[in-house]
Amino acid sequence: xDELFDQLLxxxxxxxxxxxxxxxxxxxxxxxxxxxxxxxxxxxxxxxFDTWLTHFLNIAADAYAVRPVELRLHDLKRITEPDWxxxxxxxxxxxxxxxxxxxxxxxxxxxxxxxxLGITYLHLMxxxxxxxxxxxxxxxxxxxRAVRHDLGTMTDLSNLAAQLRAEDISLCIDLVCNHTxxxxxxxxxxxxxxxxxxxxxxxxxxxxxxxxxxxTVREVFPEFKSGSFxxxxxxxxWVWTTFNEFQWDLNYANPAVFGEILATMLFxxxxxxxxxxxxxxxxxxxxxxTDCENxxxxxxxxxxxxxxxxxAAPGLLLKAEAIVPxxxxxxxxxxxxxxxxxxEVAYHNVFMVMLWSSLAERRVALMTHxxxxxxxxxSRTSWLTYVRCHDDIGWAVTEEDAAAVGLNGYLHxxxxxxxxxxxxxxxxxxxxxxxxxxxxxxxxxxxxxASLAGLEAALEAGDYAALDLAVRRILLIHSMILTFGGIxxxxxxxxxxxxxxxxxxxxxxxxxxxxxxxxxxxxxxxAQKRDDWLGVNGRIFQNLKKLIQARKQTxxxxxxxxxxxxxxxxxxxxxxxxxxxxxxxxxxGNFSEHAQTIPAYRLQELRFDGRLIDHITGKSVDGWHDxxxxxxxxxxxxxx
Numbered sequence: 001x002d003e004l005f006d007q008l009l010x011x012x013x014x015x016x017x018x019x020x021x022x023x024x025x026x027x028x029x030x031x032x033x034x035x036x037x038x039x040x041x042x043x044x045x046x047x048x049f050d051t052w053l054t055h056f057l058n059i060a061a062d063a064y065a066v067r068p069v070e071l072r073l074h075d076l077k078r079i080t081e082p083d084w085x086x087x088x089x090x091x092x093x094x095x096x097x098x099x100x101x102x103x104x105x106x107x108x109x110x111x112x113x114x115x116x117l118g119i120t121y122l123h124l125m126x127x128x129x130x131x132x133x134x135x136x137x138x139x140x141x142x143x144x145r146a147v148r149h150d151l152g153t154m155t156d157l158s159n160l161a162a163q164l165r166a167e168d169i170s171l172c173i174d175l176v177c178n179h180t181x182x183x184x185x186x187x188x189x190x191x192x193x194x195x196x197x198x199x200x201x202x203x204x205x206x207x208x209x210x211x212x213x214x215x216t217v218r219e220v221f222p223e224f225k226s227g228s229f230x231x232x233x234x235x236x237x238w239v240w241t242t243f244n245e246f247q248w249d250l251n252y253a254n255p256a257v258f259g260e261i262l263a264t265m266l267f268x269x270x271x272x273x274x275x276x277x278x279x280x281x282x283x284x285x286x287x288x289x290t291d292c293e294n295x296x297x298x299x300x301x302x303x304x305x306x307x308x309x310x311x312a313a314p315g316l317l318l319k320a321e322a323i324v325p326x327x328x329x330x331x332x333x334x335x336x337x338x339x340x341x342x343x344e345v346a347y348h349n350v351f352m353v354m355l356w357s358s359l360a361e362r363r364v365a366l367m368t369h370x371x372x373x374x375x376x377x378x379s380r381t382s383w384l385t386y387v388r389c390h391d392d393i394g395w396a397v398t399e400e401d402a403a404a405v406g407l408n409g410y411l412h413x414x415x416x417x418x419x420x421x422x423x424x425x426x427x428x429x430x431x432x433x434x435x436x437x438x439x440x441x442x443x444x445x446x447x448x449x450a451s452l453a454g455l456e457a458a459l460e461a462g463d464y465a466a467l468d469l470a471v472r473r474i475l476l477i478h479s480m481i482l483t484f485g486g487i488x489x490x491x492x493x494x495x496x497x498x499x500x501x502x503x504x505x506x507x508x509x510x511x512x513x514x515x516x517x518x519x520x521x522x523x524x525x526x527a528q529k530r531d532d533w534l535g536v537n538g539r540i541f542q543n544l545k546k547l548i549q550a551r552k553q554t555x556x557x558x559x560x561x562x563x564x565x566x567x568x569x570x571x572x573x574x575x576x577x578x579x580x581x582x583x584x585x586x587x588x589g590n591f592s593e594h595a596q597t598i599p600a601y602r603l604q605e606l607r608f609d610g611r612l613i614d615h616i617t618g619k620s621v622d623g624w625h626d627x628x629x630x631x632x633x634x635x636x637x638x639x640x
Contacts, residue, residue, distance in 0.1 A: 004054065012061040024064050027311040028057070034307035034341050038300035043255050052255045056304075059259055060312040063266035067313060071272060074165065078315040085121075085170075085317060085344065085487060086382050086559035089552045092121040092172075094389065095492035097151050099521045104152040104160045111167055113527070117495060118548040121487055122164060123172040123277065125390055127151050131181035131246060134509045137390065137519070139174070139279060140181035140247050144264045154271060161272025172275035172319065175268065177261060177301075178283045179247040186260075187248050191234060200257055201248045202240035202286065204229070209288070210238050217242075217292050242283055252284055252301055262308055269313035277319045278302070278343070281332065294328040302332065302342050319384065320346040323391075325398065326374050333381040340380045348383040350374065351484060353396045355387060355477045356452065357412075358591040360419040360429075364574040365405040366397070366412075371565040373401065382559040383486030387477045388452075388494060392434040392444040392515055393420070417443040420452055428454030428470065430500060432514040446514040449474060450497040455536070459499075469593050471497070471536060472632035475543050476589055479616070479634040482551045483576065483587045485563040490544070491518075496526050497540045547616065554615045556583035556638065569602045573629060577606065584608075585615075586637040590629040598627040603637075611640045 005025055013021050036053065043049050067075075078084060093114055101107045107124065114122060126138025129146040138148070147154055161171045180187055189197035204210055210229040217228050220243055230241045240249040250257050265276060285297035302318065309316050320332035320343040329349070334342035354367035377383070395413040402409035418424040420431040421443075431447030450456065454470035474497065481488040504516030532538035551557055561580035568575035572592035578585040586608050590596045600623070603609055609623040615636040621627065629635065 004057065007054065008057060008061045012058055012065045015065055024061065024311060027314070031307045031310050034310075035304060037337070038303040038307070041300040042252070042258070042297055042304070046255070052259075055255075055259055056262060056308060059263045060266065060308045063263070063270060064312040067270050068272075070162070071270065071313070071315065075313065075315040082380065083558070083560065086380075088554055088557035090120050090487045091118050091548055091551070092123060092384070092487050092489040093117065093119040093492065094123040094125065094386075094489050095522070096125040096390075096519060097127055099519065100492055101522070103150070104147070104156040108160050108163050111163060111169070114169060115167060117490070117545060118552060119490075120168055121170045121172060121275070121489075123275070123489070126174045126176075127157070128174070128176075131183040134244075134246070135181065136244055136247060137513070137515070139176050140179075140244065141176050142181040142183040143185070144175070145267060157273075158271040161274075165272060165274075170274040170317075171272065172277055173268065173273050174277045174279050175261075175265060176279040177250075178280035179241075179243065179249045182246045182248050184248075191232065193235065196256075198235070198237075199254050200251060200260075202251050203235070203237040204239075205237060207238060210240075212288060213286070213292065216290055240286070243280075249283070249286075252297070258301065258304070262305060265305060265309060265316075266312050269309065269316045274315060275317040275319055275345075277321055278305075279321045281320050281343075282322045282324055282328070294322070294324055294331075299331055299338065299342060303334075303338050306342055317345060318343040322346060323349045323394065323396075325396065326350055326370075330375045330377055333377045335378075340378045344380070345382045345384050345487060347389075348385050348484070348486065350396055351383075351481070352386055352388075353393065355480060356393060356420065357395075357397065357416055358574065359453070359473055359477070360416055360427075362592045363571050364568075364589075364591055365571060366401060366407060367574060368565045368567060369404050370397075370401040376562075379560055383484065384489055385481035385484045385486050386489040386491065387481055388449045388491045388518065389489070390491070390515065390519055392446050394442070394444045413442075417445060420445045420447065422457075428457055428466065428473075430456040432500075432517050434514045446517045448498055448500050448518040448520070449477075449491065449494040450540075451500040451518075453477070455497055456499045459536075467536060469631060471539055471543075472630075474540055475547070476591070476632040476634055478544055479547055479636075480574070480576075480587070480589050482547055483557060483578065483585070483636060485557065485561060485578065486559045488551070492522060493520055495541050495544050496523070496530055496537045498523055498526065550615050550636065554585070554636065554638075556580065556585045558582055561585075566606060568598055570596050570598055572596050573598060575606075583638055587634065588627065588629060588637070589634040590632055593631045595631060595633075596629045598629070600624055600626050603627065608637055608639060612637045613640050 097107050101110045128141045129143040130138045131140045131142045164171050186197050186200045228242050229238045230245045231238050282293045285295040286292045287295050322332045332343050332346050334340050358364045358367045395416045399409035402412050419427045420429045421433050422430050430451040431445045434444040434446045453473040458466035458470050500517045501520035504510040510516045529535050529537050530541035561578045564577040566575040566577050573596050574589045576587040603623050612621040612623045614621050
């Protein structure tokens with residue numbers, strides 16, 4: 001170890017003052033076991049392991065040496081307040097830079113709008129330079145160190161990060177870890193026959209191994225392409241392309257690839273990015289005879305990324321984009337010896353799916369049971385809760401959870417697809433099917449929050465009663481994500497009730513992807529009406545703003561607090577108990593268009609009797625009497 005320190009001190013750290021060198025060596029000493037453990041799992045069988053380990057540490061030292069002073073100070077702030085992202089004051093917003101404000105400079109001009117909502121975390125959707133033409137919404141990156149030309153420059157990104165940071169808003173961007181565009185410089189060198197760069201990807205001389213792999217891997221986009229491999233005549237090889245023909249899967253069995261992505265992560269952190277959404281992490285390691293998802297080595301990669309980033313940029317958070325079943329999801333936050341040593345945050349996809357399932361069914365049994373089965377997450381991690389995102393909704397309802405509450409899983413998933421594409425009788429939703437798979441009858445759904453919640457249909461019909469119910473549904477599900485625990489995310493336009501946008505059909509690069517239905521251009525004319533409480537859009541905005549303010553003032557919603565789904569004794573009302581030394585909260589949400597009652601004896605069983613306060617309204621509630629909930633109403637109760 002002393003020899004390694006000496007190499008670093010005479011190499012990349014030589015430009016620093018002794019005190020700064022000591023800080024780095026202290027961090028390295030602290031995190032070295034967590035660096036070496038996952039890296040040995042990945043590359044320990046190699047004779048040159050020590051050489052690669054030294055190479056990775058040099059990458060971290062290089063990044064630390066050039067990290068701006070302002071960001072080093074910000075690192076210290078984060079270290080002294082390690083739960084900053086778990087606090088109830090956190091509130092996220094997700095948007096495409098161009099569709100929200102035209103460019104990165106345009107986003108900076110809208111900071112006041114974000115502050116008005118109470119936003120403290122801004123996720124800008126893919127903005128690194130993509131391939132021209134079809135690019136999977138920006139997830140086919142051809143240059144990790146350049147910004148999409150129409151959005152601005154890397155300097156603009158760094159400036160925006162600084163402006164946001166000055167307003168206590170953390171910037172999150174996407175880093176696509178699993179694949180690059182085939183136009184990336186590495187792929188172009190591979191296509192030119194460079195063996196070094198061909199080893200950056202998964203390439204095969206014939207169909208022998210691809211055929212064996214395809215016996216067990218699934219098709220992610222069956223309507224876009226068949227199979228997981230693409231043949232390129234120029235190099236006479238089959239390339240692994242999980243998602244699209246133009247997205248080449250990286251080969252993490254090659255340590256050079258790990259080093260390249262590590263260097264990219266730290267480069268982006270040094271631009272002021274505070275959170276990296278690591279895209280498609282479940283697919284990063286392939287193993288014959290499996291589905292090639294959620295492999296142990298994928299977790300080892302993330303753990304090594306986390307430990308190495310801790311010594312170079314400890315203020316950086318890693319967010320896992322792993323839309324997988326619960327047993328496979330929680331490990332991305334760290335289990336066993338990796339507890340609190342993998343990603344800090346991950347999407348709670350199950351909760352999102354169950355919210356929409358409960359709205360369609362008007363019953364909460366499935367949601368209550370499914371969430372009760374979720375394993376606990378490590379104390380220093382957090383969920384990201386959301387009602388919609390840029391992606392489709394895949395109906396993640398397991399056969400076991402469905403059967404436990406008297407449902408057939410296959411039929412229920414079919415019902416949800418029919419309900420939300422508007423084909424089910426009397427459905428209030430207006431959505432569209434995404435990626436129908438005839439082999440499994442899997443049909444995912446696209447659509448904006450407002451359109452799926454019934455606002456579009458109500459406006460078309462001129463039905464004011466239906467319109468009122470649609471607004472109530474929107475507010476209800478946002479009330480739920482604000483209280484479940486973690487960082488709640490608002491998707492751009494949902495705060496003003498924006499509807500489905502069919503204009504994507506006019507763009508040949510987008511027309512085959514119905515997800516653009518809910519990736520609209522921000523309607524700033526509509527946003528100008530946000531102060532009008534009498535209008536639909538103002539009613540949504542102002543009530544969401546009120547809910548966000550209530551969340552920020554409720555310390556018991558800290559993410560460390562346990563979140564326990566409880567039976568309310570009313571099949572239409574979801575109950576969630578939040579309990580910690582910061583206080584006890586009972587959140588109730590009515591998923592029916594009819595008023596509902598929670599009996600007083602159930603409140604007393606849960607120890608919510610006597611005088612209570614509703615944090616949404618600030619009004620007192622008598623816990624000795626039944627509690628009444630309006631149609632699609634919610635209440636956040638705490639003992640006084």
